[in-house]
Amino acid sequence: MELLDIHKELIQYENPFMSLKIFQAQREHEHATRWHYHKEIELLAVLEGRMDVFIEEGLVQLQEGGVALVGSSQLHRDRSYAEEKLDYLVLQFDLEQAIDPSTMPHYRFFSETRFPLSRLNDTLREQPETQRAVFDAIKDIYREWSAKRDGYELAISISVKRILLALLRSSAYRTIDLMENADLIRLKPVFDYVEVNLDGKISVEEASRAANVSYYYFVKFFKKTLGMTFMDYVNLKKIKRAEKLLLTRPISVAEVGEQIGMPNMAHFYKMFRKYNRCSPNEFRRRMQEWGPVER
Numbered sequence: 001m002e003l004l005d006i007h008k009e010l011i012q013y014e015n016p017f018m019s020l021k022i023f024q025a026q027r028e029h030e031h032a033t034r035w036h037y038h039k040e041i042e043l044l045a046v047l048e049g050r051m052d053v054f055i056e057e058g059l060v061q062l063q064e065g066g067v068a069l070v071g072s073s074q075l076h077r078d079r080s081y082a083e084e085k086l087d088y089l090v091l092q093f094d095l096e097q098a099i100d101p102s103t104m105p106h107y108r109f110f111s112e113t114r115f116p117l118s119r120l121n122d123t124l125r126e127q128p129e130t131q132r133a134v135f136d137a138i139k140d141i142y143r144e145w146s147a148k149r150d151g152y153e154l155a156i157s158i159s160v161k162r163i164l165l166a167l168l169r170s171s172a173y174r175t176i177d178l179m180e181n182a183d184l185i186r187l188k189p190v191f192d193y194v195e196v197n198l199d200g201k202i203s204v205e206e207a208s209r210a211a212n213v214s215y216y217y218f219v220k221f222f223k224k225t226l227g228m229t230f231m232d233y234v235n236l237k238k239i240k241r242a243e244k245l246l247l248t249r250p251i252s253v254a255e256v257g258e259q260i261g262m263p264n265m266a267h268f269y270k271m272f273r274k275y276n277r278c279s280p281n282e283f284r285r286r287m288q289e290w291g292p293v294e295r
Contacts, residue, residue, distance in 0.1 A: 006075065008037060009037065010277075011092050016283070017287065018097075019040075019097035020097075020156065022090065022091045022145050024087070024089050024090075024142065025087075025089075026086065027086040028083070028085050028086070031080050033077045033079075036075070036076065037076065039094065040072065040094050040095075041070065041072055042069075042076070042092045043069055043090075043092075044068045044070075044089070044090055045088060046062045046065065046087070047087040048064055048087040049063075049084050049087060049088075050062060050064075051079065051081075053070070056074055056075050060118075060121050066124075067138070068124075069118060069120050069124065070118060074117070091138050093160060095110055096236060097275075098157075098160050098164070106164070107226055107227050108227030110164065120167055129170075130166050133163075137166070140155070141159045144156050187211060187225060189211060189212075190211050190230075193206065193207055193210040194233070194234055194237060199259055199261050201261055204219065207230055218230070235275075238261065238262060239260075239271055239272055239275045241260050242256050243276070246284045246287070247287055253265075253280045253281055
């Protein structure tokens with residue numbers, strides 16, 4: 001059996017405020033990248049020429065105007081052709097950072113708990129209008145990133161959501177139906193419980209009581225409904241609040257940990273690194289180096 005030469009790629013973000021990277025690449029000769037993967041979702045948009053994108057599930061062939069989607073941590077590689085000019089854009093972003101409270105109900109659709117996101121390449125191929133919408137959004141993101149006019153971060157955030165919306169509404173694999181919406185409504189008391197107690201201790205037992213179901217049923221029900229475990233959801237919410245405190249309050253990291261209900265510094269640092277790939281102090285320093293934060 002042939003062993004694959006696999007590389008884990010660490011995406012470096014230029015702007016620490018945005019867990020996103022976009023760049024333009026060109027080739028004029030045959031070239032094949034090695035198999036690699038990264039946490040970020042990746043979209044490739046061909047401006048000129050053609051390329052092949054190999055994903056675990058199969059081959060996606062792209063021409064001008066084509067888009068390929070690679071899910072989080074999916075093995076992939078690409079290939080260009082000899083004596084053919086290839087011009088394309090690469091967009092990579094962290095899904096967890098792109099999801100906010102308004103989009104949380106749809107997190108499961110993109111979290112790959114039911115199917116790998118690369119299956120959405122069928123949708124892009126079969127629905128030209130969806131492919132065009134995603135293609136145009138990627139180009140808009142690149143234009144905003146290159147120009148960096150006032151508010152470009154907001155414009156890019158909106159365009160990322162345009163991509164997610166286009167995929168959500170057009171996918172033949174869409175699984176969010178009326179029953180699942182009812183499941184989300186059923187979890188509303190749990191979301192309220194988390195929000196009210198975000199600065200303190202939050203337990204699965206109390207959450208299951210808020211949902212009026214047994215502990216064991218709640219654990220499975222929450223994961224099935226949201227695509228993440230209850231404690232992953234709680235930790236994500238706590239770390240997002242910690243980020244805001246680090247940027248807007250002149251308090252120590254230990255005080256931040258206290259205010260989000262993570263007084264154990266080892267645990268706080270571990271969770272913070274999980275979502276930001278740096279320590280709280282490094283996060284604050286990078287943000288301050290980038291520029292002033294509006295309070």
